[in-house]
Amino acid sequence: MVRPKSCNNNKLSYITVPSPSQFEIITSVTSSQHDPKQPLLISPKPNFKNTIKCLQNPRLWFLLLFAFTFLGMLKLGYYNVDPLNPISAAPCFQTVQMLQPQQMGLTIGEESGVGSKSISMIESKGEEGQEVSEFWEQPNGLGYRPCLEFTEDYRRSSEGVVKDRTKYLLVVVSGGLNQQRNQIVDAVVIARILGAALVVPILQVNVIWGDESEFSDIFDLEHFKRVLADDVHIVSSLPSTHLMSRPVEEKRTPPNVSPRWIRERYLKRLKRDGVLLLRGLDSRLSKDLPSDLQKLRCKVAFRALRFSPPILELGNKLTQRMRSKGPYIALHLRMEKDVWVRTGCLPGLSHKYDEIIRSERKLRPELLTGRSNMTSHDRKLAGLCPLNALDVTRLLKALGAPRNAKIYWAGGSPFGGREALAPLTREFPYFYNKEDLALSGELEPFSNKASLLAALDYIVSEDSDVFMPSHGGNMGHAIQGHRAYAGHKKYITPNKREMLPYFLNASLPENEFNRIIRELHRESLGQPDLRRSKMGRDVTKYPIPDCMCSSIVNRKSTT
Known part of the structure; x- marks a missing residue:
């Protein structure tokens, strides 16, 4: 401790708090103000006169005010402090350079949930702070909540339906996981229409992926039976009384048939033969x-x-491992080779990859869906093509996704491998799939089982803060409805037809491009979609208002 010459010294540089056993204010002074012939001594006794003079110094009170202000800002959250990152205290309005774990002297262990991936970094808010906060903002649900109250007539007829042991419906469902889900939903409804017991659906072996999974491998069978116990009688297999029955097989059910058509077509034969088989x-x-x-x-x-x-x-x-890193985006990327072939579109990676897709399409023209007289460019402009990685990157940036956003990507291996994902990973480096998140050996029980792996993608995607598909499809539709039903979680539907001309306009300034893209998506990011304006659409994609009620709407309608 240095005895100061004067408390009014203009060269005072800092003041420290004394220990309980000492009652003097300690200051440091420059060597130019200290007599070099006089040694620096520690005062054995407190000098109260100097102490009083120091307390009268306005600079002392300024320093104390600054210290308390700084502590208050930390308390109120004006400084972003990441408990996993000891150097992450940074002002909200200051852009912070993104650091790699090696630069910080940190290593990632199992606690963070992701092998060698980097931990969550400091969120740079800067001038884009408002956009970042808006990006994670969830839509207004208008007060809609799940509402599955059945009518008295339905409940009254249920007793007879679930007790009937004379009619049984067998169904064989095909396709990928979400296509199978759709068919299982309709199988239950058809069984109810016919008043028949439903035998647990048979999953046809998928010819593309060779997945031989059964219903109980993918779904909780006992839960399935228990939840639907008051609606349809569900059995694991045909009873002995019907084992010798030859089921009536129907393969030619036309699209979009009504309940009346089903009764007129099947009910008489079902009563006669006892078993109906539908494919x-x-x-x-x-x-x-x-x-x-x-x-x-x-x-x-x-x-x-x-x-x-x-x-x-x-x-x-x-999901927990993704959630531990903060809010995250889930992308369903439809960039597999068969998707490019079927849609008549080109991945746009290079001439070599485009030629591979063209050759495959010539060899198997039956795979092409939609009009074959459109060029791939025309299809893209019409919104019929999946977004590639560059398109997805530009869309996310325009909508305000922060660069340090955590992204989970679902889907099969993209055609072109990691090279196809390069635009995304360069702009959004915190990019994971199930292989990145799983620990050693966790995915082994699911290997070579496409439906089970797709189910993992479904769970992590459904729970994300923001979900966006790169192309329409059964999974995107299923998750859209599920997220609305589960609490109106943000779902981005790319407005491909309207936005792609702006993607091709290289002269458009970035700020103007971002403004236009946000405006094109404003409605889809706000209030939930109501099925009233989308007749003919699946209620499991648009559950409002058929399966959800709003007290807000009801109050308005009664006033």
Whole structure:
């Protein structure tokens, strides 16, 4: 401790708080103000006169005010402090350079949930702070909540339906996971229409992925039976009384048939033979059904079809590992080779990759969906093509996604490998899939089982803060409805047809481009979609208002 010459010294540089055993204010002085012949001594006794003079110094009070202001700002959250990162205290309005873990002297262990991936970094808010906060903002749900109240007539007829042991419906469902889900939903509704017991659906071996999973491998069978116990009688297999029955097989059910058509077509034969076998149910049942049957659809999709315990356990672990890094985006990237072939579009990676897709399409022209007289460029402008990684990157940036946003990507391996994802990973480096998040050996029980792996993607994607598909499809539709039903979580539907001309306009300034893209997506990011304006659409994609009620709307309608 240095005895100061004067408390009014203009060269005072700092003041420290004394220990309990000492009662003097300690200051440091420059060597130019200290007599070099006089040694620096520690005062054995407190000098109260100097202490009083120091306390009268206005600079002391300024320093104290500054210290308390700084502490207050920390308390109120004006400084961003990441408990996992000891150097992350940074002013909100200061752009902070992104550091790699090696630069910080940090290593990532199992606690963060992601092998060698880097931990969550400091969020740079800067001038884009408002956009960043808006990006994570969730839509206004207008007070809508799940509402599956069935009518008295439905409940009264349920007793007879679930007790009937004379009629049984067998169904064989095909396709990928979400296509199978859609057919299972319709199978339950058809069983209810016919008053028949439903034998647990048979999953056809997928010819593309070779997945031989059964219903109980993917879904919780006992939960499925229990939830639907008051709607349809569900059995694991045909009873002995019907084992010798030759089922009536129907392969030619036309699209969008009504409940009346189903009764007139099948009920008489079902009563006569006892067993009806249906295949190819995809989009065969009308999307516009009576209210009770629409509610039954939602009950099956959102409540009864719960994934099996092993899938749920791992899916929830992966979700927690993403969640531990803060809010995250889930992308369903439709960039597989067969998607480019079927859509008539080109991946745009290089001439070599485009030629591979063209050659494959010539060899298998039957795979092409839609009009074949359109060029790939025309298809893209019409919004019929999946977004590639560059398109997704530009869209996310325009909508205000921060560079340090954590992204989970779902989907099969992209055509072109990691090179196809390069535009995304360069702009958004915190980029993970299930292989990145899983610990050693966790994915082994799911290997070579496409439906089970897709179920893991579904769980992590459904729970994300923001979800966006790069192209329409069964998974995107299922998650859109599920997120609305589960609490109106943000879902971005790329307005491809309207936005792509601006993507091709290289002369458009970035600020103007971002403004236009945000304006094109403003409605889809706000209030939930109501099915009233989308008749013919699946209620499991648009559950409002068929399966959800709003007290706000009801109050307005009664005033």
